[in-house]
Amino acid sequence: MKEKLSIVKIGGNVIEDEKALDIFLTAFSKLEGLKILVHGGGKLATQLATRLGIKSNLVDGRRITDKATVDIITMVYAGLANKKIVAQLQSKKVNAIGLSGADGNSIQAHKRPVKDIDYGFVGDIDGVNSELLKNFLSINLTPVFCAISHDGKGQLLNTNADTITSEIAIAMASDFDTTLYYCFEKKGVLLDINNSESVVKYINTAKYKELLSQGIIADGMLPKLHNCFHALENDVEKVCLGDDSMLDKNAELFTTLTL
């Protein structure tokens, strides 16, 4: 039987809120068994850019990562956010180790090719160094990833935290019984977008197709759910989707996805 591994993506809104972060990290610290945490930097990066007078460059709602922006992201994601989380987890007796994709060559990527839009220093993932992560887990370290990868040629790359999470989960799934937890601002997949309690508790492939055809999964949920099923189709056992209270052992209202 494979050992259990939980891979948790923390919600962006939590990073900015000291009290919410503390509650979340306490719940994470109580999660039994092997675990990995992935985080972005929430609005902290935009706040720092604004304070430094660097304009965010958005095309079709997507951020263009120029040289100044990749520096800011490195400061906020790999520096401030990552080290605060690691230090706080240490205080909760979790032996956390903070990582960008460059550290230990843990996440290899390439700069997204320019088609219609040049996204700048944005990385598409080529591989995850699962041997390194297995070694860390075996000596009881808990990896804490920020949303940065690297190209192996010295360039750091801004990379979607949801994608990093699912790629790590997929890379670990052959060795571990892997559950993926996506924390975000909602309690799960909602039947009625205006009713935050209308959570669909279980979704399998058939239900997923049904919800898609009914237009219940739409907009921002489309890539999120696509990401979840991509992980499930690649040997990840289970995906849970909910708000930051999901890790609490008494949590009931969240969405569980299986094939």
Next chain:
Amino acid sequence: MKEKLSIVKIGGNVIEDEKALDIFLTAFSKLEGLKILVHGGGKLATQLATRLGIKSNLVDGRRITDKATVDIITMVYAGLANKKIVAQLQSKKVNAIGLSGADGNSIQAHKRPVKDIDYGFVGDIDGVNSELLKNFLSINLTPVFCAISHDGKGQLLNTNADTITSEIAIAMASDFDTTLYYCFEKKGVLLDINNSESVVKYINTAKYKELLSQGIIADGMLPKLHNCFHALENDVEKVCLGDDSMLDKNAELFTTLTL
């Protein structure tokens, strides 16, 4: 026979200069055997503080690390500087892993007690997690430390990079044949402060006392040399002191210290 280990402290002026950094990291990558790098953030932290309108608070020439300053240091040292160095080392085929003292609980410290001056969030080191570092070295990882420790209660602490370097060296010295390289802005200990070529090539304990009594080791060199001999008295084999070209295999002009 113990395996050789080199522990290198990079000079602050190198971090700010992309070309000099590249030359230094190339030399570091060619250094044979096991190795560990320690860096500060040079003037980058002060520059960011100035851009953000945060005033540096100096008492008797020493920086007071308030809450805003520890955040800046975390962004610059653990974020920007550390990850740039790691990504560049990866491109030079060194499997670098960036660490603050919180990561893997690698450097435990306590906040400096308030006597005449409250230095703020400054850490005095209690211990180095040599087991973790031995594990990393055994799987061919090269640890890259920034000058930050933690108190185990969730607080990151600004910590002198020279001290971190010597404490790591001392912690590793029982298991490795350890050489410490301190890169700084001079070519070594100078007989004549106005002649940059007047390097004292070899200093042992007797010579050290002689130079001290002659007043040749003075001012900023006093704590630096004290730190070097502290390491030597605690089983570190050899300490080299010189500028950033010291790691070059053809380097000749630098100071070597032994007991």
